[in-house]
Amino acid sequence: MTLYYSLVFVLLVSEMILFMLLIVPLPFTIRRKMFTFISESPLIAKLQYGMKITFxxxxxxxxDSVNRVYRVQVELAETNKNQGGTVVMGHERMEVQARKFYSQRNMYLCGFTLFLSLILNRTYTMILDVLRLEEKVKEFEGDTSAGGKDSAKLAAAGNAGEIGKLKNQLAEKDRDIANLKKQAEGLSREYNRMGDQISPADSTPKKDK
Structure with a gap:
């Protein structure tokens, strides 16, 4: 196995270990602190960026490995065809079979590594969602240990964009309410002014009588 495929195998084993660590049952507090550290650590952020390039x-x-498997299959079919349909024998057959085996091994190795990376990403996102839901349940049940700095950071790590959007909507609503209050105050002043003007005009004929 070449050096880069050996590194891919090491990465595959590391992904398997990381996946086992993610799914192992841990107390809620420990898991919350662990995911808060992962979300905040600049070293983890740089590592994730490097892993994206690696993938x-x-x-x-x-x-490339899929292409090699396809070429070996085509070469084996052409060899059998040139020999009149007879089976390839001897060292030539062993060489082709060995190339086929190595190509398929590399294809499966890279494929499973990529597939497991997608599973890890999805599992991490789902665990963050579960932690936020558990935090809300504890707050609704009146658990004083729930909430706090760690939960706020955890929630911010999962839905920072959504919070910013909600804040903008809330600011727009506040501006609309302020404008409505100003309009209501202006209408009230105008109503009072018109009422003061009409009242003396209504009382003057009564005094003449």
Whole structure:
């Protein structure tokens, strides 16, 4: 196995270990602190960025391995066809079978690595959602240990964009309410002014009588 495929195998084993750590049952407080650290750590953020670039190279290796498997299959079919349909024998057959085996091994190695990376990403997102829901349940049940700094950071890590959108909508609503209050105050002043003007005019004929 070449060096880069050995690195892909090491990455696959690391992903398997990380997946086991994600799904292992832990107390709520420990899991919340662990995911808060993952969400806030700048080292983890740099590592995630580097892994995205690494997975791009693994995708290129996967495409190359699929191409090699296809070429070996075509070569084996052409060899059998040139020999009149007889089975390829001897060292030539062993060489083709070995190339086929290595190509398929590399294809499966890169494919499972990419597939497990998608599973890890989805599992991480689902665990964040579950933690936020558990936090809300504890707050509704009146648990004083729920909430706090860690839960706020955890929620911000999962839905920072949604919070910003809601804040903008809330600010727009506040501006609309302020404008409505100003309009209501203006209408009230105008109503009082018109009422003061009409009242003396109504009382003057009564005094003449």
């Amino acid at each position: 791009i190279f693994i995708l290129i290796l996967f495409i």
